[in-house]
Amino acid sequence: MGFLIRLFSRRGFFLFFIFLEVVAIVLIFRKNAIQQSFIAAKTSAINSAVSGYIDEGTSYLKLRQINQDLVAQNKALMLQLYGRDTLSSPTELEIDDTQKGQQIYSVVDAEVISNSINRADNYFTINRGKNQNVAPEMGVITPRGIAGIVINTTDNYALVQSVLSIHNIRINASLKKNGYFGTLTWKGDSPRVMHLADIPKYVSLNIGDTIITDNKSTIFPKGIMIGRIAGYEIDPRTSFWDISVELSEDMGNLHKAYVVNNLRKVEIKQIQDTLKKVENGK
Amino acid sequence: MVSRNVFTDIIMVAFLIVLQIFILNEMALSGKYIPVLYPVFVMFYPFYRNKYTYIITSFLLGLGIDAFMGTWGINAFATTSIAYFRAQLFQSSISDEADSFSFQSIQWTQFLFFIFINIFIHQLLVQYIEFFKLSRVLDVFVNIVITSGVSFVFVLLYALMFRIKEKV
Numbered sequence: 001m002g003f004l005i006r007l008f009s010r011r012g013f014f015l016f017f018i019f020l021e022v023v024a025i026v027l028i029f030r031k032n033a034i035q036q037s038f039i040a041a042k043t044s045a046i047n048s049a050v051s052g053y054i055d056e057g058t059s060y061l062k063l064r065q066i067n068q069d070l071v072a073q074n075k076a077l078m079l080q081l082y083g084r085d086t087l088s089s090p091t092e093l094e095i096d097d098t099q100k101g102q103q104i105y106s107v108v109d110a111e112v113i114s115n116s117i118n119r120a121d122n123y124f125t126i127n128r129g130k131n132q133n134v135a136p137e138m139g140v141i142t143p144r145g146i147a148g149i150v151i152n153t154t155d156n157y158a159l160v161q162s163v164l165s166i167h168n169i170r171i172n173a174s175l176k177k178n179g180y181f182g183t184l185t186w187k188g189d190s191p192r193v194m195h196l197a198d199i200p201k202y203v204s205l206n207i208g209d210t211i212i213t214d215n216k217s218t219i220f221p222k223g224i225m226i227g228r229i230a231g232y233e234i235d236p237r238t239s240f241w242d243i244s245v246e247l248s249e250d251m252g253n254l255h256k257a258y259v260v261n262n263l264r265k266v267e268i269k270q271i272q273d274t275l276k277k278v279e280n281g282k
Numbered sequence: 283m284v285s286r287n288v289f290t291d292i293i294m295v296a297f298l299i300v301l302q303i304f305i306l307n308e309m310a311l312s313g314k315y316i317p318v319l320y321p322v323f324v325m326f327y328p329f330y331r332n333k334y335t336y337i338i339t340s341f342l343l344g345l346g347i348d349a350f351m352g353t354w355g356i357n358a359f360a361t362t363s364i365a366y367f368r369a370q371l372f373q374s375s376i377s378d379e380a381d382s383f384s385f386q387s388i389q390w391t392q393f394l395f396f397i398f399i400n401i402f403i404h405q406l407l408v409q410y411i412e413f414f415k416l417s418r419v420l421d422v423f424v425n426i427v428i429t430s431g432v433s434f435v436f437v438l439l440y441a442l443m444f445r446i447k448e449k450v
Contacts (some may be wrong), residue, residue, distance in 0.1 A: 012335055019368040020341045024362060027348070027355025034414050 001207065104220050106261045108132050110140075110158075112254040117191040122162035123150065126257055129156040139219040139260045145249035146171070146213060146224055147257055158259070163250055165193055172214040173226055173245075181214045184226065184245065191251050193230060196243040203241065205232050211245050218265045286328065291339045298323055299346040307351075311432055318405065318433040319440060320347060324365045325400050326446045329384065340365035352414070353412060360407035364400055371399055385447050393447055397437055402430045 010016065026191045029035045065200050108128055115124035128134045129155050140160050148160040149169070160256045166188045173196055174181035182198035196211060215222035230246040262268075300434040310316045324340045343432050344361030364371070375388070375396035386395055405426045413422050442446060 010373065013337070014366075017337060019295075020337065020362045021359055024341070024344070024355040024359035027345075028411060031354030032356070035411075038414060144285065225375060 017084070030229040050079075104263055106133070106263060108261070109260055110127055110134075110135060110257045112170060112257055113157075115252075115254050117162070119189055121165040121167055122251075124160050124162055124254060124261070126158050126160055127156065127160050128259060129153045131155050134259050135261070136217060137265070138262075140257050141220065141224055141260055142249050142254060142257050145226055145247055146220060147249060147251070147254060149219055152261065160257075162251060163194065163247075164188075171220070171226075172217045173211050174214040175199070175203070175205075176210040176212045181216065182240075182243075184211070188207045192247055194227070194245045194247060194274050196245050197238070197240055198237065199241040201234055201239060201241055205229060205241065205243065207231065211243075218262045218268050221260060221262075251257075252278075260280075286331070287340075288335055289337065290326070292342075295339055295343045295346065298343065299350065301351040302347060306436070307396040315429050317427065317434050318401065319436050321361065321364065321404050322437055322440050323401060324361055324368065325397060325437070326385075327365075327368075329369075334378070336360060337365050356408055356411045359411065360404050364404050364405055367403075368400070371403070372396060375399065390447070392443075394438070397441065398430065398434050401433050401437060405430050405433070439445060 029039050040277040045154040053089040110126040110132075112126050113127050116122045124147075126134075126140065134153050136148060136150050136152060139146045140150060142263075144165055146195040148165075150158050151161045152159040163169050163171065163184075164186050166186055169186060171184040171185075172181060173184040180199050180203050184194050184196050184197045186194045199205075207229055211226045211229065212223060213226060214222040225248050227245045227249075229243055231244040232241050235242040302318070302346045306317050306319055320343060325342055327336050327340075341358055341362045343369070344358035345355075347357040347361075351357070376390050388396075409422050409426050
């Protein structure tokens with residue numbers, strides 16, 4: 001208290017001067033638009049700086065919670081990524097057959113989940129089965145060619161005999177340009193090459209001619225691309241052409257496949273079975 | 283001349299405010315350089331009078347000018363500043379130590395310098411606070427110098443008219 005009295009008695013005039021100046025400054029910043037906006041800008045800048053520091057501090061305190069949230073989110077994403085058995089639901093193609101022609105083939109899309117090409121008889125597995133109306137003796141084609149024939153199914157999977165099989169695959173194939181047909185087999189030499197036999201040697205051939213599926217099969221629809229002629233020579237034993245066909249589909253790189261089902265298979269089988277009865281009856 | 287007291291001071295303040303606001307402010311040279319006369323009260327206030335009365339009347343003078351010009355506090359701040367620092371400005375205006383604070387004891391050149399430095403500092407404070415923008419520093423400085431020059435003429439006329447140099 002004594003200090004204050006001494007201060008005022010000695011420095012009274014100076015303090016009074018300071019007081020008057022402070023009053024003037026307060027008036028300046030309270031009443032004038034320019035200075036007021038200056039003060040407002042400065043105070044808001046200080047405000048935001050201080051609240052920014054506070055936010056930063058509190059965000060550190062929240063890190064544990066954020067970490068837990070991220071772990072939970074990661075877990076959910078990983079379940080989505082690895083936990084599902086199929087990437088897409090199966091779709092069946094339906095053709096509107098009320099207008100013209102009846103539907104002969106149904107198609108189910110599938111994904112190849114295991115594959116081999118290095119054995120004498122190769123197989124691969126697709127992720128469609130009985131539940132998706134896949135049954136044995138259905139054809140499997142790919143966007144670029146034929147792939148195989150279904151030989152066994154479970155509820156959700158099917159085992160497919162690959163076209164690269166020495167013993168079990170006989171495919172009716174024909175020359176696209178003139179319709180001559182023969183039998184396509186694999187001799188086990190190269191996974192890209194199959195052999196077309198039974199084409200008479202008077203048929204003229206060119207390297208690069210297209211080989212397609214024939215309509216004399218109940219497994220594959222007519223006109224599916226198989227491959228192109230890579231070379232030909234006369235088989236001395238049969239005096240038919242032995243044609244090397246380079247497959248258009250790379251069997252070592254199968255991903256997407258379609259199962260085709262001939263809806264008239266049963267009917268065709270019935271009529272063919274009558275021949276057996278006749279033969280047996282002889 | 284009537285001896286001065288607080289009431290005459292206040293009447294003089296009122297008179298200077300009226301003079302400044304209603305006459306001199308209308309006389310703006312080339313539209314923007316207003317002659318500022320009212321600091322004569324602060325400059326030529328007798329040295330021997332009560333300094334509290336002196337500084338508070340100076341403050342009220344500035345505040346009165348502000349009230350009419352709508353520049354609250356700016357003129358009050360500048361006027362109070364030159365009132366407080368007048369003694370120092372007076373000492374710095376004279377070359378050698380003077381015996382007493384009096385305009386009679388100093389030379390005319392010193393007297394003119396004292397007048398100009400007061401007006402200049404007053405204008406410096408007023409205009410820089412008023413414009414309050416660093417981007418216009420040079421622009422405003424030119425304005426301050428010209429206004430100070432114009433005001434100097436008017437203040438000198440006042441000083442000669444009332445024989446300040448001889449009386450105070």
